[in-house]
Amino acid sequence: MKITAIRFAKLKVPLVTPFKTALREVSFIEDLVVIIETDKGEIGYGAAASTPVITGDTHQSILSVIKQFIAPKLLGMEIENLNQICQVIQSSVVANYSAKAALELAVYDLWGKLYQAPLYKLLGGGSQTLRTDITISVDNIDKMLSDCALAVAQGFDILKVKIGNDLQQDIERVKAIYQDFGQKTHIRLDVNQGWNAKQTVFALQKLESLNVELELVEQPVKSDDFKGLKYITERVNTPIMADESAFSPKQVIQLLEQNVVDIINIKVMKTGGLSRAIEIANITAQYQAQCMIGCMLEGSIAVAGAAHLASAKAQQISKIDLDGPALGQYDPVQGGVEFNGPAITLSDGPGLGINSIDTLQPINDGVWPL
Numbered sequence: 001m002k003i004t005a006i007r008f009a010k011l012k013v014p015l016v017t018p019f020k021t022a023l024r025e026v027s028f029i030e031d032l033v034v035i036i037e038t039d040k041g042e043i044g045y046g047a048a049a050s051t052p053v054i055t056g057d058t059h060q061s062i063l064s065v066i067k068q069f070i071a072p073k074l075l076g077m078e079i080e081n082l083n084q085i086c087q088v089i090q091s092s093v094v095a096n097y098s099a100k101a102a103l104e105l106a107v108y109d110l111w112g113k114l115y116q117a118p119l120y121k122l123l124g125g126g127s128q129t130l131r132t133d134i135t136i137s138v139d140n141i142d143k144m145l146s147d148c149a150l151a152v153a154q155g156f157d158i159l160k161v162k163i164g165n166d167l168q169q170d171i172e173r174v175k176a177i178y179q180d181f182g183q184k185t186h187i188r189l190d191v192n193q194g195w196n197a198k199q200t201v202f203a204l205q206k207l208e209s210l211n212v213e214l215e216l217v218e219q220p221v222k223s224d225d226f227k228g229l230k231y232i233t234e235r236v237n238t239p240i241m242a243d244e245s246a247f248s249p250k251q252v253i254q255l256l257e258q259n260v261v262d263i264i265n266i267k268v269m270k271t272g273g274l275s276r277a278i279e280i281a282n283i284t285a286q287y288q289a290q291c292m293i294g295c296m297l298e299g300s301i302a303v304a305g306a307a308h309l310a311s312a313k314a315q316q317i318s319k320i321d322l323d324g325p326a327l328g329q330y331d332p333v334q335g336g337v338e339f340n341g342p343a344i345t346l347s348d349g350p351g352l353g354i355n356s357i358d359t360l361q362p363i364n365d366g367v368w369p370l
Protein backbone atom coordinates (compact mmCIF):
# COMPACT_ATOMS: atom_id res chain seq x y z
CA MET A 1 0.00 0.00 0.00
CA LYS A 2 1.79 3.14 -1.25
CA ILE A 3 1.24 6.82 -0.34
CA THR A 4 -0.06 8.69 -3.39
CA ALA A 5 -1.45 12.03 -2.14
CA ILE A 6 -2.33 14.09 0.92
CA ARG A 7 -5.49 16.14 1.36
CA PHE A 8 -6.13 18.80 4.00
CA ALA A 9 -9.32 20.10 5.61
CA LYS A 10 -10.46 21.96 8.71
CA LEU A 11 -12.79 20.80 11.44
CA LYS A 12 -14.36 23.29 13.85
CA VAL A 13 -16.54 22.35 16.84
CA PRO A 14 -18.01 24.88 19.32
CA LEU A 15 -17.21 24.27 22.99
CA VAL A 16 -19.82 23.80 25.72
CA THR A 17 -18.06 26.52 27.72
CA PRO A 18 -14.97 28.61 26.83
CA PHE A 19 -11.65 26.84 27.47
CA LYS A 20 -9.53 29.14 29.65
CA THR A 21 -6.02 28.54 30.90
CA ALA A 22 -3.20 30.75 32.12
CA LEU A 23 -1.95 30.74 28.52
CA ARG A 24 -5.03 31.21 26.35
CA GLU A 25 -8.81 31.35 25.96
CA VAL A 26 -10.71 29.72 23.07
CA SER A 27 -14.32 28.88 22.24
CA PHE A 28 -13.85 26.23 19.53
CA ILE A 29 -11.93 23.02 18.96
CA GLU A 30 -10.19 23.69 15.64
CA ASP A 31 -8.25 20.90 13.95
CA LEU A 32 -6.29 20.75 10.74
CA VAL A 33 -7.22 17.36 9.30
CA VAL A 34 -4.70 15.45 7.20
CA ILE A 35 -5.97 12.69 4.91
CA ILE A 36 -3.34 10.44 3.35
CA GLU A 37 -4.41 8.62 0.18
CA THR A 38 -2.95 5.36 -1.10
CA ASP A 39 -2.83 3.37 -4.33
CA LYS A 40 -5.13 0.73 -2.76
CA GLY A 41 -7.93 3.26 -2.17
CA GLU A 42 -7.51 3.20 1.65
CA ILE A 43 -7.24 6.58 3.38
CA GLY A 44 -5.63 7.43 6.71
CA TYR A 45 -6.81 10.20 9.04
CA GLY A 46 -4.62 12.44 11.16
CA ALA A 47 -5.19 15.86 12.74
CA ALA A 48 -3.37 18.63 14.54
CA ALA A 49 -4.38 21.44 16.85
CA SER A 50 -3.04 24.95 16.58
CA THR A 51 -1.42 25.81 19.93
CA PRO A 52 1.12 28.54 19.17
CA VAL A 53 1.53 29.38 22.88
CA ILE A 54 2.66 25.81 23.62
CA THR A 55 4.12 24.22 20.48
CA GLY A 56 4.67 27.33 18.35
CA ASP A 57 2.58 25.65 15.63
CA THR A 58 -0.39 27.16 13.77
CA HIS A 59 -2.58 25.55 11.12
CA GLN A 60 -0.84 27.67 8.50
CA SER A 61 2.63 26.58 9.64
CA ILE A 62 1.55 22.93 9.86
CA LEU A 63 0.13 23.03 6.33
CA SER A 64 3.15 24.67 4.75
CA VAL A 65 5.70 22.52 6.56
CA ILE A 66 3.94 19.34 5.45
CA LYS A 67 3.60 20.49 1.85
CA GLN A 68 7.06 21.97 1.52
CA PHE A 69 9.31 19.72 3.58
CA ILE A 70 7.71 16.39 4.50
CA ALA A 71 5.10 15.33 1.92
CA PRO A 72 7.53 15.25 -1.05
CA LYS A 73 9.60 12.63 0.82
CA LEU A 74 6.56 10.45 1.64
CA LEU A 75 5.23 10.07 -1.87
CA GLY A 76 5.50 6.42 -2.97
CA MET A 77 6.53 5.10 0.46
CA GLU A 78 5.08 1.73 1.50
CA ILE A 79 2.86 1.79 4.59
CA GLU A 80 4.29 -1.57 5.70
CA ASN A 81 7.59 0.27 6.29
CA LEU A 82 6.08 2.16 9.22
CA ASN A 83 9.34 2.77 11.12
CA GLN A 84 11.05 4.08 8.01
CA ILE A 85 8.15 6.46 7.29
CA CYS A 86 8.23 7.76 10.88
CA GLN A 87 11.99 8.28 10.58
CA VAL A 88 11.47 10.33 7.40
CA ILE A 89 8.73 12.40 9.07
CA GLN A 90 10.87 13.07 12.14
CA SER A 91 14.05 13.95 10.23
CA SER A 92 12.59 16.10 7.41
CA VAL A 93 12.49 19.27 9.49
CA VAL A 94 13.35 20.30 13.06
CA ALA A 95 10.56 21.01 15.62
CA ASN A 96 7.10 21.43 13.95
CA TYR A 97 5.80 18.63 16.17
CA SER A 98 2.11 19.14 15.40
CA ALA A 99 2.73 18.70 11.66
CA LYS A 100 4.67 15.51 12.35
CA ALA A 101 1.94 14.30 14.71
CA ALA A 102 -0.84 14.77 12.15
CA LEU A 103 1.13 12.83 9.53
CA GLU A 104 2.20 10.03 11.86
CA LEU A 105 -1.40 9.58 13.06
CA ALA A 106 -2.61 9.15 9.48
CA VAL A 107 0.22 6.72 8.72
CA TYR A 108 -0.52 4.62 11.84
CA ASP A 109 -4.20 4.64 10.83
CA LEU A 110 -3.22 3.21 7.43
CA TRP A 111 -0.88 0.69 9.07
CA GLY A 112 -3.84 -0.67 11.04
CA LYS A 113 -5.91 -0.77 7.86
CA LEU A 114 -3.14 -2.64 6.04
CA TYR A 115 -3.24 -5.40 8.66
CA GLN A 116 -7.01 -5.04 9.26
CA ALA A 117 -6.56 -4.59 13.03
CA PRO A 118 -7.34 -1.81 15.52
CA LEU A 119 -4.24 0.14 16.41
CA TYR A 120 -4.30 -0.71 20.12
CA LYS A 121 -4.11 -4.40 19.24
CA LEU A 122 -1.20 -3.91 16.82
CA LEU A 123 0.61 -1.87 19.49
CA GLY A 124 0.43 -4.80 21.90
CA GLY A 125 -3.19 -5.04 22.99
CA GLY A 126 -5.11 -3.60 25.91
CA SER A 127 -8.48 -2.56 27.20
CA GLN A 128 -11.12 -1.23 24.81
CA THR A 129 -12.29 1.26 27.44
CA LEU A 130 -10.40 4.01 29.24
CA ARG A 131 -11.38 6.71 31.74
CA THR A 132 -10.40 10.32 31.33
CA ASP A 133 -10.44 13.29 33.65
CA ILE A 134 -12.16 16.54 32.63
CA THR A 135 -10.76 20.06 32.52
CA ILE A 136 -12.27 22.84 34.63
CA SER A 137 -11.30 26.17 33.08
CA VAL A 138 -9.90 28.97 35.22
CA ASP A 139 -12.63 31.48 36.04
CA ASN A 140 -14.32 33.10 39.01
CA ILE A 141 -14.92 30.68 41.89
CA ASP A 142 -18.69 30.40 41.37
CA LYS A 143 -18.30 29.47 37.70
CA MET A 144 -15.56 26.95 38.53
CA LEU A 145 -17.73 25.37 41.23
CA SER A 146 -20.71 25.09 38.89
CA ASP A 147 -18.47 23.57 36.16
CA CYS A 148 -17.19 21.04 38.73
CA ALA A 149 -20.77 20.20 39.77
CA LEU A 150 -21.75 19.62 36.13
CA ALA A 151 -18.71 17.40 35.57
CA VAL A 152 -19.47 15.32 38.66
CA ALA A 153 -23.12 14.98 37.59
CA GLN A 154 -21.82 13.60 34.27
CA GLY A 155 -19.84 10.95 36.15
CA PHE A 156 -16.35 12.46 36.11
CA ASP A 157 -14.38 11.66 39.24
CA ILE A 158 -11.07 13.27 38.29
CA LEU A 159 -11.05 17.05 37.85
CA LYS A 160 -8.14 18.79 36.11
CA VAL A 161 -8.42 22.31 37.46
CA LYS A 162 -6.82 25.15 35.50
CA ILE A 163 -5.29 27.95 37.54
CA GLY A 164 -2.24 30.19 37.24
CA ASN A 165 -3.37 33.73 36.58
CA ASP A 166 -3.30 35.10 40.16
CA LEU A 167 -1.56 33.35 43.06
CA GLN A 168 -3.89 34.43 45.91
CA GLN A 169 -7.04 33.86 43.87
CA ASP A 170 -5.67 30.50 42.72
CA ILE A 171 -5.23 29.37 46.34
CA GLU A 172 -8.82 30.45 47.09
CA ARG A 173 -10.10 28.64 43.97
CA VAL A 174 -8.40 25.40 44.99
CA LYS A 175 -9.59 25.64 48.61
CA ALA A 176 -13.20 26.18 47.50
CA ILE A 177 -13.12 23.35 44.96
CA TYR A 178 -11.47 20.98 47.42
CA GLN A 179 -14.01 21.82 50.12
CA ASP A 180 -16.96 20.96 47.85
CA PHE A 181 -15.49 18.18 45.71
CA GLY A 182 -12.35 16.90 47.47
CA GLN A 183 -14.14 13.94 49.06
CA LYS A 184 -15.82 12.67 45.88
CA THR A 185 -13.16 13.42 43.25
CA HIS A 186 -9.41 13.39 42.69
CA ILE A 187 -8.15 16.88 41.95
CA ARG A 188 -5.27 17.65 39.59
CA LEU A 189 -4.06 21.24 39.12
CA ASP A 190 -2.63 22.61 35.88
CA VAL A 191 -0.90 25.96 36.34
CA ASN A 192 0.20 26.19 32.67
CA GLN A 193 3.43 28.01 33.64
CA GLY A 194 1.57 30.75 35.53
CA TRP A 195 3.65 30.82 38.74
CA ASN A 196 7.33 31.02 39.60
CA ALA A 197 9.17 28.49 41.77
CA LYS A 198 8.90 30.40 45.06
CA GLN A 199 5.20 31.14 44.50
CA THR A 200 4.59 27.45 43.79
CA VAL A 201 6.31 26.31 46.98
CA PHE A 202 4.38 28.94 48.95
CA ALA A 203 1.02 27.92 47.44
CA LEU A 204 1.53 24.17 47.73
CA GLN A 205 2.92 24.29 51.26
CA LYS A 206 -0.07 26.45 52.23
CA LEU A 207 -2.54 23.99 50.64
CA GLU A 208 -0.72 21.03 52.20
CA SER A 209 -0.90 22.70 55.65
CA LEU A 210 -4.69 22.95 55.15
CA ASN A 211 -4.81 19.20 54.33
CA VAL A 212 -5.86 19.88 50.73
CA GLU A 213 -4.89 16.65 48.99
CA LEU A 214 -3.96 17.07 45.34
CA GLU A 215 -3.21 14.17 43.03
CA LEU A 216 -0.58 16.24 41.18
CA VAL A 217 0.35 19.72 40.02
CA GLU A 218 1.14 20.17 36.35
CA GLN A 219 3.69 22.61 34.91
CA PRO A 220 3.69 25.30 37.60
CA VAL A 221 6.58 27.29 36.09
CA LYS A 222 7.94 28.31 32.68
CA SER A 223 8.76 25.46 30.34
CA ASP A 224 12.53 26.07 30.35
CA ASP A 225 12.78 26.49 34.13
CA PHE A 226 14.08 23.02 35.03
CA LYS A 227 15.93 24.52 38.01
CA GLY A 228 12.64 25.95 39.31
CA LEU A 229 10.84 22.63 38.86
CA LYS A 230 13.55 20.81 40.81
CA TYR A 231 13.45 23.45 43.54
CA ILE A 232 9.69 22.83 43.88
CA THR A 233 9.88 19.02 43.70
CA GLU A 234 12.42 19.01 46.55
CA ARG A 235 10.22 21.15 48.82
CA VAL A 236 6.64 19.88 48.48
CA ASN A 237 4.92 16.53 49.03
CA THR A 238 2.46 17.00 46.17
CA PRO A 239 3.69 15.20 43.00
CA ILE A 240 4.90 17.61 40.30
CA MET A 241 4.29 16.84 36.62
CA ALA A 242 6.09 18.26 33.56
CA ASP A 243 3.94 19.16 30.57
CA GLU A 244 5.29 22.09 28.50
CA SER A 245 8.82 21.14 29.72
CA ALA A 246 8.56 17.64 28.23
CA PHE A 247 8.53 17.45 24.43
CA SER A 248 11.44 15.19 23.49
CA PRO A 249 12.86 11.90 24.80
CA LYS A 250 16.06 13.83 25.63
CA GLN A 251 14.16 16.33 27.82
CA VAL A 252 12.31 13.50 29.55
CA ILE A 253 15.57 11.71 30.37
CA GLN A 254 16.95 14.93 31.85
CA LEU A 255 13.77 15.57 33.87
CA LEU A 256 13.80 12.07 35.35
CA GLU A 257 17.56 11.48 35.64
CA GLN A 258 17.99 14.70 37.63
CA ASN A 259 14.78 14.22 39.70
CA VAL A 260 13.39 17.50 38.34
CA VAL A 261 9.78 16.25 38.40
CA ASP A 262 7.84 13.17 39.51
CA ILE A 263 5.53 12.62 36.52
CA ILE A 264 5.62 13.22 32.73
CA ASN A 265 2.67 14.31 30.58
CA ILE A 266 2.98 12.82 27.07
CA LYS A 267 1.04 14.46 24.23
CA VAL A 268 1.32 13.51 20.59
CA MET A 269 1.29 17.21 19.59
CA LYS A 270 4.50 17.65 21.62
CA THR A 271 6.27 14.42 20.69
CA GLY A 272 5.54 14.70 16.96
CA GLY A 273 3.25 11.69 16.92
CA LEU A 274 3.04 8.15 18.19
CA SER A 275 6.57 6.85 17.51
CA ARG A 276 8.24 9.25 19.98
CA ALA A 277 5.29 9.05 22.40
CA ILE A 278 5.99 5.30 22.61
CA GLU A 279 9.69 6.03 23.13
CA ILE A 280 8.89 8.41 25.99
CA ALA A 281 6.47 5.96 27.64
CA ASN A 282 9.28 3.37 27.57
CA ILE A 283 11.75 5.86 29.07
CA THR A 284 9.40 6.65 31.96
CA ALA A 285 9.10 2.90 32.64
CA GLN A 286 12.90 2.62 32.84
CA TYR A 287 12.91 5.31 35.51
CA GLN A 288 9.90 3.74 37.23
CA ALA A 289 8.21 7.13 36.89
CA GLN A 290 4.50 7.59 36.30
CA CYS A 291 3.19 9.18 33.18
CA MET A 292 0.01 10.68 31.83
CA ILE A 293 -1.26 10.76 28.28
CA GLY A 294 -2.69 14.19 27.58
CA CYS A 295 -4.03 16.21 24.68
CA MET A 296 -4.25 19.78 23.52
CA LEU A 297 -7.70 21.22 23.03
CA GLU A 298 -8.17 18.89 20.09
CA GLY A 299 -10.87 16.75 18.56
CA SER A 300 -11.35 13.03 18.44
CA ILE A 301 -9.11 12.17 15.46
CA ALA A 302 -5.86 12.94 17.28
CA VAL A 303 -7.33 11.86 20.60
CA ALA A 304 -8.15 8.46 19.05
CA GLY A 305 -4.43 7.97 18.31
CA ALA A 306 -3.49 8.89 21.88
CA ALA A 307 -6.23 6.63 23.28
CA HIS A 308 -5.05 3.59 21.26
CA LEU A 309 -1.56 4.22 22.61
CA ALA A 310 -2.82 4.60 26.20
CA SER A 311 -4.65 1.29 25.93
CA ALA A 312 -1.62 -0.60 24.64
CA LYS A 313 0.80 1.08 27.06
CA ALA A 314 -1.41 0.90 30.15
CA GLN A 315 1.48 -0.50 32.24
CA GLN A 316 3.40 2.71 31.66
CA ILE A 317 0.58 5.25 31.21
CA SER A 318 -1.40 5.33 34.44
CA LYS A 319 -3.15 8.70 34.05
CA ILE A 320 -5.41 9.88 31.23
CA ASP A 321 -6.27 13.44 30.24
CA LEU A 322 -7.93 12.94 26.86
CA ASP A 323 -10.97 15.11 27.38
CA GLY A 324 -10.65 17.37 24.30
CA PRO A 325 -13.65 15.90 22.41
CA ALA A 326 -15.74 15.79 25.61
CA LEU A 327 -15.48 19.58 25.84
CA GLY A 328 -17.14 20.06 22.44
CA GLN A 329 -20.89 20.46 21.87
CA TYR A 330 -20.82 17.41 19.56
CA ASP A 331 -18.34 15.08 17.89
CA PRO A 332 -18.41 15.19 14.07
CA VAL A 333 -16.30 12.02 13.86
CA GLN A 334 -18.08 8.66 13.58
CA GLY A 335 -16.17 5.66 14.92
CA GLY A 336 -12.73 6.19 16.44
CA VAL A 337 -13.32 7.04 20.08
CA GLU A 338 -16.74 7.28 21.64
CA PHE A 339 -17.24 9.35 24.79
CA ASN A 340 -19.81 8.63 27.47
CA GLY A 341 -19.00 10.91 30.42
CA PRO A 342 -15.51 9.89 31.52
CA ALA A 343 -15.63 6.56 29.62
CA ILE A 344 -13.80 6.40 26.31
CA THR A 345 -14.53 3.36 24.14
CA LEU A 346 -12.13 2.50 21.32
CA SER A 347 -13.55 1.29 18.06
CA ASP A 348 -12.63 -2.25 17.02
CA GLY A 349 -12.41 -1.10 13.39
CA PRO A 350 -8.99 -1.17 11.69
CA GLY A 351 -6.42 1.54 12.49
CA LEU A 352 -7.97 4.42 14.42
CA GLY A 353 -11.40 2.95 13.60
CA ILE A 354 -12.79 6.18 12.10
CA ASN A 355 -15.71 5.58 9.73
CA SER A 356 -16.56 9.08 8.52
CA ILE A 357 -16.31 12.74 9.46
CA ASP A 358 -19.11 15.35 9.14
CA THR A 359 -18.62 19.07 8.52
CA LEU A 360 -15.09 18.75 7.11
CA GLN A 361 -14.22 22.01 5.38
CA PRO A 362 -11.79 21.36 2.49
CA ILE A 363 -8.94 23.86 2.25
CA ASN A 364 -8.28 25.76 -0.99
CA ASP A 365 -5.15 24.31 -2.56
CA GLY A 366 -5.47 21.60 0.08
CA VAL A 367 -4.27 18.67 -2.00
CA TRP A 368 -0.67 17.55 -2.32
CA PRO A 369 0.60 17.01 -5.01
CA LEU A 370 -1.65 19.48 -6.83
Ligand SMILES: C[C@H](N)C(=O)N[C@@H](CCC(=O)O)C(=O)O
Pocket residue numbers: 021024051054134135160190192243294295296297298321322323324
Ligand atom coordinates in the same frame (compact mmCIF):
# COMPACT_ATOMS: atom_id res chain seq x y z
C1 LIG B 1 -7.48 19.70 26.98
C2 LIG B 1 -6.52 19.16 27.99
N1 LIG B 1 -7.19 18.67 29.13
C3 LIG B 1 -5.53 20.23 28.40
O1 LIG B 1 -5.72 20.90 29.37
N2 LIG B 1 -4.45 20.37 27.62
C4 LIG B 1 -3.40 21.33 27.73
C5 LIG B 1 -3.73 22.70 27.28
C6 LIG B 1 -4.11 22.63 25.84
C7 LIG B 1 -4.42 23.84 25.05
O2 LIG B 1 -4.20 24.98 25.44
O3 LIG B 1 -4.91 23.55 23.94
C8 LIG B 1 -2.59 21.24 28.98
O4 LIG B 1 -1.92 22.20 29.34
O5 LIG B 1 -2.53 20.19 29.59
Ligand SMILES: [Mg+2]
Pocket residue numbers: 190192218219243244
Ligand atom coordinates in the same frame (compact mmCIF):
# COMPACT_ATOMS: atom_id res chain seq x y z
MG1 LIG C 1 -0.88 21.00 30.92
